[in-house]
Amino acid sequence: MDEVAVKLRDRLRRERDVLIQVFNAGGSVDRLLRDLARSADQLLREIAEAAGVTRHIALIAVGGYGRCELFPHSDVDVLILLKRPATDADTATIEKLIGLLWDLGLPIGHSVRTLDECASEAHDITVLTSMLEARLIAGPRPLFNSFRSAIAAAVNREAYFRDKLLEQQQRHIKYDEAPYSLEPNVKESPGGLRDLQVVLWIARASGYGASWAELARRGFITAEEASIIRRSERRIKEIRARLHLVTDRREDRLVFDVQSAVAELSGLHATATRRSSEVLMQHYYRAAKVVTTMNTILLQNIEHRLFGREGEEARLLDATFVIRNELLDLTDPSDSTAFSRDPNGILRAFLLMAQHRELKGMSAPLMRSL
Template sequence: MSALPEVGASAPRSVSELRSRFRQGKAALLDHFRASRASSTAATRLIRALTKHVDLTLGDLWEHAMMPPGAALLAVGGYGRGELFPHSDVDVLVLLPPDQDHANDALRSSIEGFITACWDIGLEIGSSVRTVAECIEESHRDVTVQTALLESRYLCGARRVFNDFRRANTEAMDAKAFLRAKTLEMRQRHQKFEDTPYSLEPNCKESPGGLRDLQVVIWVARAAGLGKTWNELAAKGLITPFEVKQLQRNEGVLKLIRARLHMAAGRREDRLVFDLQTAVAESFGYRPTKGQRASEVLMKRYYWAAKAVAQLNQILMLNIEERVNGLQDAPMRPISDRFLERGGMLEVATDDIYERDPHAILETFY
């Protein structure tokens, strides 16, 4: 695959020049992706390139806005995770030092100028302005804020206040409470999206088996100090190397579909609605045949990935729950020759029980 175009090479002298550089650079990245072969690698490279392009742009805007020296700019949410899709929102946090007065006219003017400039150049920005103490207070009230802050990433400004924030945020994290809240949130989300990965018009981000099911695993694992990548989770014994490969492959498929869906819609759209399925399928190079529409080929690929993600999500969430609640150290109570009970969960006596005796699976339900 050809290299991505270089963008943001020279520093602009004005916001007007920055606007031109940002829009031309983003257009070049999207054009390159549109013309490339539909692959998970191409989608990953685009997501990283868009993130880097926005990072550089925000850094320049921060300087133009003459922000106070003690403040810092943080990427949060999906942007903090380093995952910007073609039409993703860009969520940022302006982190203020503890002695900064929100009502200060000069500060308010600088922040308003920065946010206005972001919108002016074409960034769909979502912003909040808080001190470290306010961040912690708000995260205790709202698990959505807590989740966004968990994935925060330093962009520019004062590193000292960022380091203070990371330390305070880590100390304030209650892994058990966070796990309970995210598990409940996930169940409610699944119900909202029909409780199945096989919806006719699935949301590739929010539906069961969508990207959110992968993100929630990383969130709860990270909050518990169990890792923030699939390989780190494998090193902790939460998943096998084979399952890591499955996760990475299917995550790549979902990211590719979401990126192509944004391109086909020309806006942020995560639903594979009927009106867009054919366009997305054609962007993959799929063509109708006598017995199958192009959209059917696409959806079959989506359903395979979503099914695998839904299954792996269940396995990982249970394994993480065991670690967080200390259930792996709970005593085992024999139920039969083949099965044991531990912490309210059914365990097999040996890992190869179903290979040696396939009929044992029927005993699971008695």
């Protein structure tokens, strides 16, 4: 093993241990994820220098690592970007770089592409999504800027929305469309972190922003809703980070065997009437409910902004409800007092959903009112 890699690997372990200690002592999960990513950034820069990375090669963080969210046992995904097809010298540099990366002991996921290959492979929605969150670690900034421009030019906003929505629907089916699973996957299950990431991916690809604050400023959600999303997102991130620490591996399934340990590590203890695992799961389900609701509201609002609101004429069901665009909606979507005047309407909404099987769901205004 290269002497440089040995020293860097040992330093990485020490830094990681300190960051986890701070987190376990009550530190912020957002800070943990950000600092783990920054620690990896610095090491990768030094590795790139040791490998002799030239002005024709850039080392780029992608995926979750690209958005500066590195969970304790998540993969460190990097793109090795070439300005041109690799020469023999470039190939030797890349081989040395990859060898040093593996010697670090990090769970590295890497791909090697030229600028032209990145543009041509952007038709693959998985590849495109990972590149949308790209962040330069080492190498020439002009090359990275050319990469960003090529990816932006490759995005078809409407097609990307449809593809990501279909992908989410398929994922929800895989996980039984159940946000309240007894053993949820906190990343992939309905109500998990992926449901929030999908919204931000679509928003970024559509040019609407890459944060909840930006979406609030553009009118997709209120400032209060943005705050509620951030709290719920933080709660699920905390659970996922502690799940990694308890299992000492990349584990996103909150199975029965680890729920109590995750709860105790989270500072959630048993009460006279509930086990610590029950307290933990209550916290998770509350957050997952928020995620599920806000995912639906945001995707509807983005869809309306992208495609317009034209559609089928509203079909009146009663004084309060209509069917509009295959969704149960309020007769007046701007009426925020509908249920304060008619509390029974809350139950009637769910009755109508059961009676009209053709409905695909509830509208964003109706969900907000409920």
